[in-house]
Amino acid sequence: MNNIRLGNLDDFETCKEIADNFDESTPTIKIFQKLCQNESLYILEKSGIIAWFISYQILWNNSMFLQFLRVSPKFQRQWVGKALMQHMEQVAVSQKVDELISTILVDNIASEWLHIQQGFIKSGSMNFTEAQEIVMIKELWNTK
Numbered sequence: 314m315n316n317i318r319l320g321n322l323d324d325f326e327t328c329k330e331i332a333d334n335f336d337e338s339t340p341t342i343k344i345f346q347k348l349c350q351n352e353s354l355y356i357l358e359k360s361g362i363i364a365w366f367i368s369y370q371i372l373w374n375n376s377m378f379l380q381f382l383r384v385s386p387k388f389q390r391q392w393v394g395k396a397l398m399q400h401m402e403q404v405a406v407s408q409k410v411d412e413l414i415s416t417i418l419v420d421n422i423a424s425e426w427l428h429i430q431q432g433f434i435k436s437g438s439m440n441f442t443e444a445q446e447i448v449m450i451k452e453l454w455n456t457k
C-alpha cells in the first residue's frame with residue numbers, strides 16, 4: 314500500500330541511507346531541513362517503510378524543477394517512481410505551473426525511461442560539471 318506524505322526532519326537519516334546507494338547528489342541536512350520547512354519534499358511509504366523521496370523548487374514562478382528523485386534499491390521496478398512522478402504532476406497542476414523540469418545523467422537509462430513514460434521530452438543538455446546531463450521537460454499548459 315503506497316502512502317505519499319510531506320517529509321519532515323525525522324526522515325533525514327532514512328533518506329540519506331537511500332541516497333547513499335547512488336552516485337547522485339544528496340541533500341545535506343541543511344538543504345533537507347529547508348525543503349521540509351518549505352513543504353517541498355515528499356516521501357512515499359510502502360507498508361510503512363520509506364521507499365522514495367523527491368523534492369521540488371519553483372523557478373521563475375512558472376516551472377517546477379524536480380530534484381533528488383531516489384528510490385530505495387529494494388523497492389525499484391515496483392512503480393514507486395511512477396506513482397510519485399504522477400503525484401508531483403498533480404502538485405504542479407494545483408500550483409498552476411506551466412511545466413515540469415528535471416535533469417538526468419546522460420547514462421541513466423532507468424530515469425530517462427521513467428521520464429519518457431511520464432510524457433517528458435528531451436529538451437537540451439548541460440555540462441556545467443564533469444557529468445553530462447540531459448534536461449527533461451513536460452509541458453502542462455494543456456492541463457489548465
Ligand SMILES: CC(C)(COP(=O)(O)OP(=O)(O)OC[C@H]1O[C@@H](n2cnc3c(N)ncnc32)[C@H](O)[C@@H]1OP(=O)(O)O)[C@@H](O)C(=O)NCCC(=O)NCCS
Pocket residue numbers: 335337382383384385388389390391392393394395396415416417418421422423424426427428430
Ligand atoms: C530511476 C528510478 C527513480 C526509477 O524508479 P522505479 O521506482 O524503479 O521506477 P518504476 O518502477 O516506477 O518504473 C517506471 C518506468 O521507468 C522505466 N524504468 C525504471 N527502471 C528502469 C530500468 N532499470 N531500466 C529501464 N527502464 C526502467 C520503465 O519505463 C518503467 O516502466 P515499466 O515498469 O512499465 O517498464 C530509480 O531507479 C532510482 O532511484 N535510481 C537511482 C537514483 C536516480 O537515478 N535518480 C534519478 C535521478 S534524475
